[in-house]
Amino acid sequence: MEILTAWATWLLHWTLVADTALLRWANAWVARSPKAFYRALEISHRAPWVLAAVALVWMWFWGDEGVVPVRHRLTRLESRRRVLTVIISLVGGFFGARALQAIIPRLRPVAVAPLQVPIPPHVWDQVRASLELQGAFPSDHAVLLFVIAGGLYTVCRRLGWFAGLAAVYFSILRVGLGFHWPTDMVGGALVGWGALALVIFVERHVSRLWDWVILLFYRYPRVLYPLGFVFLFDLSQKFSALFGLISWVLGHEVSH
Amino acid sequence: MGLWDYTLVLWLNQLIAYNERTFFAALFLSDRVPWVLCSAVFVALWFIHGERMARSLDETQDPVYRNRLVVVTILLGAVFAFIVARILNVLWDRPRPLAWMELQVPIAPEIWQEVVTAVGLGEAFPSDHTAFWGAVTAGLFLISRRAGWAGVACTTFFAALRVALGYHYPSDMVAGFALGLIGVALAYAIRRRLIWLVNPFLQLFDHRPALMYAFAMLVLLDITQRFAWLFGLLAILFGVHIPG
Numbered sequence: 001m002e003i004l005t006a007w008a009t010w011l012l013h014w015t016l017v018a019d020t021a022l023l024r025w026a027n028a029w030v031a032r033s034p035k036a037f038y039r040a041l042e043i044s045h046r047a048p049w050v051l052a053a054v055a056l057v058w059m060w061f062w063g064d065e066g067v068v069p070v071r072h073r074l075t076r077l078e079s080r081r082r083v084l085t086v087i088i089s090l091v092g093g094f095f096g097a098r099a100l101q102a103i104i105p106r107l108r109p110v111a112v113a114p115l116q117v118p119i120p121p122h123v124w125d126q127v128r129a130s131l132e133l134q135g136a137f138p139s140d141h142a143v144l145l146f147v148i149a150g151g152l153y154t155v156c157r158r159l160g161w162f163a164g165l166a167a168v169y170f171s172i173l174r175v176g177l178g179f180h181w182p183t184d185m186v187g188g189a190l191v192g193w194g195a196l197a198l199v200i201f202v203e204r205h206v207s208r209l210w211d212w213v214i215l216l217f218y219r220y221p222r223v224l225y226p227l228g229f230v231f232l233f234d235l236s237q238k239f240s241a242l243f244g245l246i247s248w249v250l251g252h253e254v255s256h
Numbered sequence: 257m258g259l260w261d262y263t264l265v266l267w268l269n270q271l272i273a274y275n276e277r278t279f280f281a282a283l284f285l286s287d288r289v290p291w292v293l294c295s296a297v298f299v300a301l302w303f304i305h306g307e308r309m310a311r312s313l314d315e316t317q318d319p320v321y322r323n324r325l326v327v328v329t330i331l332l333g334a335v336f337a338f339i340v341a342r343i344l345n346v347l348w349d350r351p352r353p354l355a356w357m358e359l360q361v362p363i364a365p366e367i368w369q370e371v372v373t374a375v376g377l378g379e380a381f382p383s384d385h386t387a388f389w390g391a392v393t394a395g396l397f398l399i400s401r402r403a404g405w406a407g408v409a410c411t412t413f414f415a416a417l418r419v420a421l422g423y424h425y426p427s428d429m430v431a432g433f434a435l436g437l438i439g440v441a442l443a444y445a446i447r448r449r450l451i452w453l454v455n456p457f458l459q460l461f462d463h464r465p466a467l468m469y470a471f472a473m474l475v476l477l478d479i480t481q482r483f484a485w486l487f488g489l490l491a492i493l494f495g496v497h498i499p500g
Contacts, residue, residue, distance in 0.1 A: 050477060057473040061465035221303035226296035229476065233292055236477055241292075244284060248277070 015183060022182040023109055023175055030176030031116035037177075038119065041127065044173040046236075048141055052148045053232040055163065059083045062155055072156070079155050080217075081210040085199045086151035093143040093195040097188060101135030108136040110178040117178075131179065139180045142188025143195075145170055150196045261425040265353045268420035273360035280363065283371065286417040288480060290385065293410065294392050295476040301327050301399065308462050313455055323399065324458050329443045330395030334388045337439030338483065341384035341432055350381040354422030375423055382431035383424045384482075386415050390436020398444070 030040045063072050063079035074082075109115060110128055117124050145167035153160025171185040203210070217224045234241045272282040301323045310318040315325065353359065355377035361368045389411040397404030415429040447454070461468045478485045 050474075053477065054470045054473050058466045058470040061469045221306065222300050225303040226300045229296050229299045229473075230292060232473065233295070233477065233480055241288070248280060248284065251277070 019181045019183050020113070023113060023178075026172050026176035026182075027109075027115050027178060028176075030173060031118050034118045037117070040173045040177055044141075044170055044177060044179075046238075048145055048170050049238050050236045051166065052144055053236040055148050055152055056083055056086065056232060056235075058159075059086070059151065059155055074155060077211070077214065080214045081203060081207060082151060082155055082200075084210045084213060085203050086147060086196065089147050089151070089192070089196040089199045090144060092199065093147055093192040094140055096191045096195060097138050097140045097143050100138055100187070100191065101140075104135075104137045106135070106137040106181070106184070108179060109175075109181055113178060115178045136180055137184045138187030138191050139171075139174065139184040140188065141174055142167075142171060142180075142185040143192040145192075146189035147192040147196050150193050154200065258427070261427050262357070264426045265357060265359075265419055265422065268416055269359045269422060272417070272420040273362050276362050279361070282417050282421055286414060286421060286423070290389060290410070290414040291480045291482060294389065295479050297392060297396070297407075298327050298330070298476065298479075301395075307465075309458065313459075321458070324461075325447065325454065326395055326398050328454055328458070329398070329447050330392055330440060332447075333394065333440030333443035334391035334436065335439075335483075336442065337387035337391050337432075337435045338384050340439070341382050341387040341435055344382055344435075345379035345384065348381045349378050350425075350428075351378050352376070352380040352423055353419075353425060357422060359422045371421075380424050381428045382435055383415070383418065383428045384432065385418065386411065386424075386429045386432030387435040387439070389414065390433035391440045392436070393433075394437045394440035398440075 031037050059079055060083050061076070061079075063074050063076035064070050065076050067075060067077075069075050069078075072079075108131060110131065146164075149160060149163035149167045152163045167189075171180075171182075171189075174180050175182050175185060217228070272278050304323055305319040307320075309321045309324065312318060313321055315322045352375065354372060354375070389407075393404060393407030393411050396407040411433065415424075415426075415433070418424050419426055419429060461472075474485075
């Protein structure tokens with residue numbers, strides 16, 4: 001038991017050391033100039049969500065038509081099933097991440113760590129005000145990025161690797177800005193991949209339901225495709241329209 | 257500016273300033289919603305008869321091809337109208353109603369100030385929003401009269417909201433709408449000459465669907481951003497700054 005406790009303490013210590021060292025390195029890289037810092041702020045804010053929407057569209061139209069894949073690894077029907085799997089994994093991953101954020105009271109680096117911030121203080125204060133300072137672990141951005149990368153990997157290995165690299169890049173930006181600790185991103189990736197693996201595992205059991213949804217797109221394209229677009233648009237906006245609508249109906253602000 | 261312009265702004269403003277919730281609803285509906293709706297209309301037109309075109313590429317035989325041509329025509333006309341509207345905005349510096357009229361604003365002053373800062377005080381004429389919606393409406397008339405009239409109703413509703421919020425005068429809206437109609441008329445007139453370019457482009461959607469639809473998604477998302485990314489790209493690549 002003592003060995004186990006000592007080992008856990010040692011692991012925690014070195015995780016914290018690595019977390020702090022990586023945060024410093026990423027922050028020094030992002031804060032190398034005000035221009036680079038602004039660019040990181042802009043890119044890390046919206047780009048992952050826009051790219052996620054684009055990636056889902058790409059997956060929807062990937063694969064060979066017909067029942068036997070010839071050029072690609074899988075048929076379009078299988079690829080479309082995977083899109084639905086990824087969407088459900090995202091929803092599950094977000095809820096999982098939110099639940100963990102509520103349980104684990106970890107503060108974001110912007111609240112506790114000394115960071116280099118080469119932009120005017122009033123601008124930085126606005127950015128900080130838009131963040132909830134508590135509940136850093138795990139990152140829901142990481143859930144999004146790594147679920148999408150994982151989903152892409154299952155339909156096209158090469159693009160999956162590319163999306164994985166993009167996910168790492170966006171993760172470094174968010175760490176460098178002080179929004180998350182490196183382990184938050186790792187935690188988010190694990191939550192996302194866990195959710196994805198779980199839904200892929202049960203995919204063949206729910207394939208009838210998936211096929212029914214896909215069939216609806218063939219039967220009522222004039223309705224389902226525009227609805228699909230609106231859903232993806234809202235995904236690209238971090239579901240701000242959905243939460244705005246909920247806030248308007250309830251008459252008070254609902255944070256997301 | 258005529259008296260009817262002034263009177264209509266005040267009358268419409270009174271309607272939406274009934275309470276805070278109606279005003280916020282007007283703010284929300286007049287911002288992104290029409291653009292998302294336009295993009296959704298493009299998607300609906302594109303897929304209404306299926307996902308693949310026939311090989312013949314004959315407008316009279318293949319409804320999928322016909323609709324895709326209409327979408328391309330609308331896009332060409334709309335982009336033209338939108339850019340011309342932006343240029344006219346600069347040349348014809350007309351202050352917005354919210355810059356000088358006493359409007360009823362039943363929301364917190366600091367929130368309204370943010371809205372005013374985002375919209376700006378000048379460059380009211382013509383409305384670039386209505387130019388784009390006008391082009392989409394004109395395109396809908398190419399598909400069916402009923403769809404066209406539905407487009408007119410939606411455009412009138414959203415234009416009325418923007419007038420009520422004090423962003424524009426009704427005459428800005430009429431001018432913008434006319435610009436949209438002209439844009440689509442021009443695009444329709446030249447589309448036969450562009451067929452050598454348009455047909456291979458449309459065929460790519462059947463040959464490389466994943467890549468092309470991913471690209472199309474980016475274009476549609478940019479439409480919802482009022483071409484902010486496109487204008488940003490033009491500014492970076494060619495140093496062309498399109499105001500607004």
